[in-house]
Amino acid sequence: MASQNDGPLLDALRGVRWPARRVVGAALPGAHRSTQRGTSGEFTEYRLYRQGDDPRQLDWKLLARSDRAFVRLTNDRAVVATWFAIDASLSMAYPDASSTPGGALSKWAFARAIAVGLAAVAHASGDPVGLVTTGANGPQRLSARTRRGTVGELARLLDAVVVGGAHALTPLLSAIPLRARLVILTDLLGDADDVLRVAAQRSAAGAIVECLHVVAREELELPVGAFLARDPEQATVERTMDRRTHEAYRNRFDAFRTERARLWRASGAGYAEARTDVPATRVIRQLIAGRGRDVAPSAAESFTPEGR
Amino acid sequence: MTFASPFVLGIAAAAALVIAGLHLLSVRRPPELLLPTARFLPATEVRAVSRTRTPSDLLLLLLRVGALLAAGFALAGPRFTTTRAERVALVGVEPGVLADTAAVRRLLATDVLTANARVVLVAESLSAPTGTMLASYDAAQLFPRAIQLAARTVRDDLAVDSLALIVLRAHSTGSDSAWSAWRSAWPGSVVTYSPPADASQPPPRRVARRVVLVPVAAVDGTPTNGSPRDGMPPDDVVEASFRWHAARVNHNDRSASDTAVVVDSIFLSRIPSRQFAPRDGSLPGRVSIYWPLDGAPNMGAAINGTPANGATTGQWRGWQAAPAGDTASALVAGGIAMMGGWPVAQFGRWNAFVDVDTSPNTEADTLAPRWQPFAWWSDGRVAAIEQYAGKGCERTVAVMVAQGHDILLSPAANGLFDRLLAPCKHPASVAIAALSLRTASGTTLAPASAFRGGDPDDIMGGATPNRVVRWIPSLLLALSLVALVAEWRVRRIANAPSI
Numbered sequence: 001m002a003s004q005n006d007g008p009l010l011d012a013l014r015g016v017r018w019p020a021r022r023v024v025g026a027a028l029p030g031a032h033r034s035t036q037r038g039t040s041g042e043f044t045e046y047r048l049y050r051q052g053d054d055p056r057q058l059d060w061k062l063l064a065r066s067d068r069a070f071v072r073l074t075n076d077r078a079v080v081a082t083w084f085a086i087d088a089s090l091s092m093a094y095p096d097a098s099s100t101p102g103g104a105l106s107k108w109a110f111a112r113a114i115a116v117g118l119a120a121v122a123h124a125s126g127d128p129v130g131l132v133t134t135g136a137n138g139p140q141r142l143s144a145r146t147r148r149g150t151v152g153e154l155a156r157l158l159d160a161v162v163v164g165g166a167h168a169l170t171p172l173l174s175a176i177p178l179r180a181r182l183v184i185l186t187d188l189l190g191d192a193d194d195v196l197r198v199a200a201q202r203s204a205a206g207a208i209v210e211c212l213h214v215v216a217r218e219e220l221e222l223p224v225g226a227f228l229a230r231d232p233e234q235a236t237v238e239r240t241m242d243r244r245t246h247e248a249y250r251n252r253f254d255a256f257r258t259e260r261a262r263l264w265r266a267s268g269a270g271y272a273e274a275r276t277d278v279p280a281t282r283v284i285r286q287l288i289a290g291r292g293r294d295v296a297p298s299a300a301e302s303f304t305p306e307g308r
Numbered sequence: 309m310t311f312a313s314p315f316v317l318g319i320a321a322a323a324a325l326v327i328a329g330l331h332l333l334s335v336r337r338p339p340e341l342l343l344p345t346a347r348f349l350p351a352t353e354v355r356a357v358s359r360t361r362t363p364s365d366l367l368l369l370l371l372r373v374g375a376l377l378a379a380g381f382a383l384a385g386p387r388f389t390t391t392r393a394e395r396v397a398l399v400g401v402e403p404g405v406l407a408d409t410a411a412v413r414r415l416l417a418t419d420v421l422t423a424n425a426r427v428v429l430v431a432e433s434l435s436a437p438t439g440t441m442l443a444s445y446d447a448a449q450l451f452p453r454a455i456q457l458a459a460r461t462v463r464d465d466l467a468v469d470s471l472a473l474i475v476l477r478a479h480s481t482g483s484d485s486a487w488s489a490w491r492s493a494w495p496g497s498v499v500t501y502s503p504p505a506d507a508s509q510p511p512p513r514r515v516a517r518r519v520v521l522v523p524v525a526a527v528d529g530t531p532t533n534g535s536p537r538d539g540m541p542p543d544d545v546v547e548a549s550f551r552w553h554a555a556r557v558n559h560n561d562r563s564a565s566d567t568a569v570v571v572d573s574i575f576l577s578r579i580p581s582r583q584f585a586p587r588d589g590s591l592p593g594r595v596s597i598y599w600p601l602d603g604a605p606n607m608g609a610a611i612n613g614t615p616a617n618g619a620t621t622g623q624w625r626g627w628q629a630a631p632a633g634d635t636a637s638a639l640v641a642g643g644i645a646m647m648g649g650w651p652v653a654q655f656g657r658w659n660a661f662v663d664v665d666t667s668p669n670t671e672a673d674t675l676a677p678r679w680q681p682f683a684w685w686s687d688g689r690v691a692a693i694e695q696y697a698g699k700g701c702e703r704t705v706a707v708m709v710a711q712g713h714d715i716l717l718s719p720a721a722n723g724l725f726d727r728l729l730a731p732c733k734h735p736a737s738v739a740i741a742a743l744s745l746r747t748a749s750g751t752t753l754a755p756a757s758a759f760r761g762g763d764p765d766d767i768m769g770g771a772t773p774n775r776v777v778r779w780i781p782s783l784l785l786a787l788s789l790v791a792l793v794a795e796w797r798v799r800r801i802a803n804a805p806s807i
Contacts, residue, residue: 091344189344219345227341229349239349240338252348 006155009113010120012281018121018288020080020208021270025179030079031125037073046070080208081130081144082122083176084115085169086158087186088135090232093163095218105276107214111185112158113280114212118183120151121288129154130180132172136164139172144180166233170194181208185274188213188260190233196263203268210270212287213260217277219253222246312385320380324373331369367798375791382784387760394467395425395753398457400450402478411740415501416474425472428461450475451490455759462756470496470753476743477502478640496754501743519554519729520573523547540578545709546599549716550576553725574729594700597728603708639691639707641683642723646715682727692724694732701732
């Protein structure tokens with residue numbers, strides 16, 4: 001079972017299906033279109049019988065009427081393992097709820113909610129759900145499973161993660177099966193280039209890779225006043241931040257996000273920006289609908305946990 | 309309160325404002341903020357100007373501003389004045405003028421410059437030298453004493469705004485050249501009161517008087533060796549002068565009525581002082597003159613203390629030895645000064661008289677003490693006195709005249725001999741009521757500021773406020789130093805690294 005805080009989220013996602021963006025390979029029967037033509041009940045087309053075809057696929061009624069042997073072709077359905085690779089570096093802990101007015105949700109908490117929601121959706125379709133992450137308490141891995149309670153187990157594992165450090169995400173990706181659907185939740189402030197390279201390789205190999213770029217609202221709207229901004233993962237990076245530097249910051253950050261989106265999409269992977277001021281359910285639904293790239297907060301949306 | 313250098317205080321105030329401004333515009337590191345996307349901020353100077361509405365280090369600001377203002381206040385030379393202005397009339401009374409404070413106040417009540425002014429007698433307020441009760445005939449002594457007294461007055465009393473110098477002169481003759489020279493030293497007008505020109509003349513008598521000089525060896529006329537002249541020096545210039553002046557007086561009295569003639573015997577004794585025996589009394593109306601050869605009358609007695617080395621310790625009454633080398637420029641008697649062209653050394657001034665009995669007199673403008681001076685040296689010291697004994701009187705002259713000198717035959721000696729040959733209780737001094745305004749050099753009072761700002765012991769300088777006020781700049785400087793030390797200490801504690 002997921003934690004009680006995840007209840008509203010899971011309820012909001014009940015009945016949602018998350019089909020794979022492309023056909024999947026041969027696997028156990030599932031909900032996703034497969035590259036295999038098999039024996040499913042969903043008719044696709046006829047084809048002349050060729051030697052070697054399974055006689056059970058012959059359309060005997062058509063053979064009787066036309067004396068020609070046709071086999072019924074159907075698109076196969078298969079499951080696809082969905083793996084979540086979540087960045088648990090120290091930058092994901094921003095903003096700190098204790099030091100932020102109103103207790104803003106951190107990027108980690110937001111990524112966790114999205115992961116739990118997507119896992120629930122995938123698991124509801126019978127897909128195995130797995131998880132890799134690494135934080136201050138070391139790498140964490142949950143093998144892809146379909147059994148009941150997997151989502152809760154995944155949620156508990158995420159709760160046990162101590163966000164911190166500056167560990168690279170790339171080494172964790174090598175342990176994920178190539179045919180799995182890989183969902184990467186990261187702020188792209190760590191080893192983003194390496195992750196992109198791996199994602200491109202997987203996409204080229206036919207794997208499904210989705211990148212959810214988690215961006216905090218506080219990163220888009222800098223606080224007013226003069227501060228000495230320090231990168232939590234790189235102590236040498238410290239910049240003066242005041243009203244005069246806000247515009248330059250916005251320009252640079254916008255350019256960074258645009259470039260990242262272009263690179264990820266060019267690699268064949270899916271890319272969506274998940275802003276923490278957008279409810280997690282909306283992010284999930286739009287990601288599933290394939291419109292994740294334009295997810296933006298509406299004026300009426302708020303940060304209330306119930307709305308996620 | 310005023311400042312000698314107000315611009316110094318202005319500079320200090322401006323510096324304090326700058327310090328306060330720097331506190332509000334402190335350059336320091338801004339608060340730290342953890343921002344994962346800090347790399348997208350432009351690389352600028354880490355230090356930034358942080359403008360704060362409230363001073364961050366209020367104690368430091370107070371100490372710094374306080375030190376600056378205290379130092380500026382001290383260096384600006386604060387002067388504390390009061391709004392209550394008071395005028396002071398410094399009154400110098402020449403010997404020969406019967407004056408006390410009440411009489412002087414009555415005289416000055418009608419004066420335009422000195423009405424409602426506080427009256428201060430110059431001689432009374434000073435630690436008078438031996439034999440000096442009143443001011444001097446000598447302007448060179450009167451004016452410095454008046455200026456010194458003015459400086460002390462404005463120093464001790466901050467309310468004093470202006471001062472007037474009034475001189476009550478006992479005679480109306482004589483040269484004013486010395487006065488004119490000294491008047492420039494007084495930063496204001498000098499008001500002079502003096503008697504009319506004929507004030508020194510004896511009042512007209514209905515009875516003519518003949519004076520007969522009787523030289524005697526003893527004042528009481530008792531012959532020691534059978535002859536009254538035994539012991540008198542031969543060819544004495546003093547005796548000769550007496551005879552000459554007695555003839556002059558008798559000749560002048562012929563103008564009076566001849567219906568009755570009174571013959572007065574003037575007994576003159578010239579024996580040395582050591583052989584003179586004081587008497588208990590004199591015959592009624594008898595005038596005895598004791599003029600010792602060496603000018604040293606019988607010595608006086610110390611009431612409290614013992615004279616040592618010619619100086620007086622304690623209260624001394626009588627004659628005593630004058631300091632060695634002490635001289636005076638003139639001898640004044642009867643409103644006439646014997647001076648000019650005569651060597652000062654001719655007047656052997658070896659003795660003086662101190663502590664004249666000045667007990668209050670019940671009769672206005674008259675003086676009837678046991679001792680009454682009638683001749684003074686130009687510095688105010690008594691040279692001759694009249695002592696009442698019984699119904700007669702005895703006159704003692706403490707003046708030595710070199711044998712063969714004819715100064716006593718000059719007209720300048722008329723004043724002295726008129727007094728010596730006059731009957732007992734003949735008025736020797738001028739009543740203050742007889743004085744009238746003579747001259748007034750200018751109409752402005754001397755400002756008190758003219759006597760402030762200098763060394764208080766400087767006779768020509770000014771005065772500073774009282775002792776407490778005088779220490780205020782030093783206290784402020786010390787306070788400034790303490791504030792600076794405290795600021796350094798506080799700053800050191802504030803900047804100490806925390807473990």
